[in-house]
Amino acid sequence: MPLGIVIRRVPGVTRWATHVWKAVAVLPGAGGADWKEMRRDGDAVEYHAATLPLELFRTDTEAYLHGLSAKEPAIYVVMRPSESDRPLDMVLATASPYEAQDYADTGEELVEKVPMPEGLIAWIRDFVELHHEDEVFVKRRRDKARIDRKEDGIGDARIRQVADVYRAPSRKETVH
Incomplete structure (x- = not known):
């Protein structure tokens, strides 16, 4: 589904940031746009910055369920500073909080949570109901093999004394 991304620009509160950019809304089914001004209210300006596809995958239904069960379900908009004349590049719109967390962890992109x-x-709920399958928990069982009898990697082969295999070798005990 195409999602229009609405970005608001407000004046910055410090001398180092002249403007603050924030994703504030999404427009389901929106047409194409390239930083089209939508509304101006004093110094605050809202732009339809871009239209991105919202893709849902059957393998991510658990993440969508997690997002839908939140107090306020959200779409996550991933942006990065632009190297062109635009203020920001729109990278991704996702309904998966897990995918959004992956982008947030890198620190290279800005991730905004939009209602x-x-x-x-x-x-999204209809998609999840159609495709979600609960995974059955299978407890791992140990095999009965006795692995405590092996002593691979214990001690230093250069030490002749069997009683203290953990002691570091000294120069005079070196085996030639």
């Missing part, structure tokens, strides 16, 4: 519209919640 999910009701229609989008219903669309």
Whole structure:
């Protein structure tokens, strides 16, 4: 589903940041856009920055369930500083909090949490109901092999004394 990304620019509060950019909304089913100004309210300006595809995958339904069960379900918008004339490059829009966390962990991208519209919640919930399969927990069982009898890697082969295999070798005990 195409998602329009709405970005708000407000004046910065420090002399080092002239503007603060923040993703504030998504527009489900939006057409293409390239930093189109939508609304101006004093110094605050909202742009339809880009339209990104929201892709859902059957293997990620557990993540979508986790996101939908949050107090306020959200779409995560991943952005990075632009190297062109645009202020930011829109990288990804995702409904998976796990994928958003992966991007946030790198520290190279900005990840913004945007409230999910009701229609989008219903669309994702329908997808999850259709494709989600609970994974059955299988407890791992130990085999009965006795591994405590082996002493691989214990001590130093250069030490002749069997009684203290953990002692470091000295110069006079070196085997030639």
